[in-house]
Amino acid sequence: xxxxxxxxxxxxxxxxxxxxxxxxxxxxxxxxxxxxxxxxxxxxxxxxxxxxxxxxxxxxxxxxxxxxxxxxxxxxxxxxxxxxxxxxxxxxxxxxxxxxxxxxxxxxxxxxxxxxxxxxxxxxxxxxxxxxxxxxxxxxxxxxxxxxxxxxxxxxxxxxxxxxxxxxxxxxxxxxxxxxxxxxxxxxxxxxxxxxxxxxxxxxxxxxxxxxxxxxxxxxxxxxxxxxxxxxxxxx
Numbered sequence: 031x032x033x034x035x036x037x038x039x040x041x042x043x044x045x046x047x048x049x050x051x052x053x054x055x056x057x058x059x060x061x062x063x064x065x066x067x068x069x070x071x072x073x074x075x076x077x078x079x080x081x082x083x084x085x086x087x088x089x090x091x092x093x094x095x096x097x098x099x100x101x102x103x104x105x106x107x108x109x110x111x112x113x114x115x116x117x118x119x120x121x122x123x124x125x126x127x128x129x130x131x132x133x134x135x136x137x138x139x140x141x142x143x144x145x146x147x148x149x150x151x152x153x154x155x156x157x158x159x160x161x162x163x164x165x166x167x168x169x170x171x172x173x174x175x176x177x178x179x180x181x182x183x184x185x186x187x188x189x190x191x192x193x194x195x196x197x198x199x200x201x202x203x204x205x206x207x208x209x210x211x212x213x214x215x216x217x218x219x220x221x222x223x224x225x226x227x228x229x230x231x232x233x234x235x236x237x238x239x240x241x242x243x244x245x246x247x248x249x250x251x252x253x254x255x256x257x258x259x260x261x262x263x264x265x266x
Contacts, residue, residue, distance in 0.1 A: 036066045038178045039151065043124050046149045046172070046187045047072050054079060054118035056109060056134060057126055061089035061102060068101045078104045079112035110138025120147045128155025132162040148188045156184045160205045164193045173210040177218045184208065203259045212263055220264060227260050
């Protein structure tokens, strides 16, 4: 790892870490994010959590190579079980599916005491995270969407608050698209949802070719509704 360089995706995650936080990076892999945050002076202390032996060793070696053992504690464990309540003030979970991130948060609810901010970067399935935040009184305060190496990533930032605040009366659509991202509609957003719409249209065509039955018709109707909603959003 270059001392000063991080992937653009993780750089954007790092930007949302409140200064002087105690960061817990769950699924830290090579511990690039906590190393970067400490070296940049964003934080003084971090915990890097990994469940698998290989990434755990890689994270520990990276921290030792950077001589940051005084600031970063590398721990092996499943999800938030590497933390004690009131130990971390900011939790980052990046580079996983939205369903897995939601599961990690749900299973580790008791470890969220004292956490002021969640920074969540799903590779897919961001809507699952938005639903979890809504159901657990976390307010989505900001979002980003970006493209890097031909992959599109979303970043969701949440704090304890009013979970309904960012949403309009069109909440179902905004859970899918992201309330902040829908308003901004940058190039990455337009590309992602144009691709998704094309994918759904291909599925609809395949379902039509299979003929008629109640299950297929229901799936087709659901996809057509999603296609119409995305078309309306992209045309705004």
